[in-house]
Amino acid sequence: MPDDHSALYERLLRDQIPLLDVRAPVEFHKGAFPCAHNIPLLNDEERTAIGTRYKQAGQDAAIALGHQLVSGSIKDTRVQAWKQWLQARPDAWLYCFRGGLRSQIVQGWLQEAGVECPRVPGGYKALRQFMIDTMEDAATRYDMIVVAGPTGSGKTHLINALPLALDLEGLARHRGSAFGTMIAAQPTQIDFENALASALLQRRQQGGKRLFVEDENRAIGSLSIPLNFHARMKQSPIALIEETLETRANTILKDYIEDNLHQFELAEPESAFERFSRYLTDALAKIQRRLGGERYAEVLTLMQQALREQADNGSTEAHRQWISRLLSDYYDPMYAYQLARRLERVVFRGDAEAFLAWAQDQSR
DSSP states (O other): OOOGGGGHHHHHHTTTOOOOEOHHHHHHHHHHOTTEOOSSSSHHEEEEHHHHHHHHHHHHHHHHOOOOOOHHHHHHHHHHHHHHHHHHHHHHEESSSSSSSHHHHHHHHHHHHTTTBOTTTTHHHHHHHHHEEEEEEEHHEEEEEEOOOOOTSSHHHHHHHSSSSOOHHHHHBBBBSTOOOOSSSSOOHHHHHHHHHHHHHHHHHOOOSEEEEEEEOOOTTTTTTOHHHHHHHHSEEEEOOOOOOHHHHHHIIIIIIIIIHHHHHOOOGGGGHHHHHHHHHHHHHHHHHHHHHHHHHHHHHHHHHHHHHHHOOOOTTTTTHHHHHHHHHHHHHHHHHHHSSSGGGGEEEOOHHHHHHHHHHHHH
16 A cells, blocks of 8 residues: 555544445445445446356447446436535545556546545555554554443443544444344454544644553454554553442443433334333344253343333333343343453442543543
């Protein structure tokens, strides 16, 4: 990757400059950038046909077929779509996969229509490599502090209260546990990594060597934290959040019951409670074997009772019983076992208020 383009790539991705992605939809859905919008030069079927012609008859024949497929009213419609999108975003740049023929064609057609739009040198491939390099750089650039604590400690809320922090669960759209599924689907692995790198570029602009991250396994739902980044997390000092069982149950009640139901209501009001109930019982079923049959049945009974009460009168209070039971009997012993092997890395212990004061001092 040419060094003279690095500053451009950083500005485009850090500042969320609008990017017009003219690759085919199948390419875009495999991976894109947070600030990119897909208006393709070729649809998937056209791209496949041109690829086949290229293999059979070479580049000139493939280009000729492309101009044949995208001509007349089809060409006019696509140029108009690009033009309208760019007129609302005069600072946008465009790219194809390698910054080659497709983006050159689009740029030329736009110029004929009276619209100027710069092309990203090297296209998606170069931007993607820059993102990978950014994640690799972060593994050595920052002095990380891992924010840890038993389930319900409010770690994500604390991360989001700090300026020099990175919300990995937010980027992954998953809370990182059996109950961590969110309404919005998780991004692809590439989209997750690109969003992570974009967030790291924004942190880089803030300056400073400190970076707070939440304690995570490498897997967050179906996604994986980049290997070198996670390896650095596993070696970093730990700030341990210690809250009472009651406080943690309150946090779980707010995040996983009240907020989640609200999200279901926004997505599908008519079936919200049914989907919310299924989400809870399905999540519990994921840990059935680890809970053991008897304990699983007891927690499930408490959960179903709480759901019936909530359906009857809207109260969420009964959920505290199964939440507290699951925390004390399952999550806390498991967390204590995991923490015992990492105690030598703990540099802070205290509640949320004490942690925020301590973290502020660490960020200076």
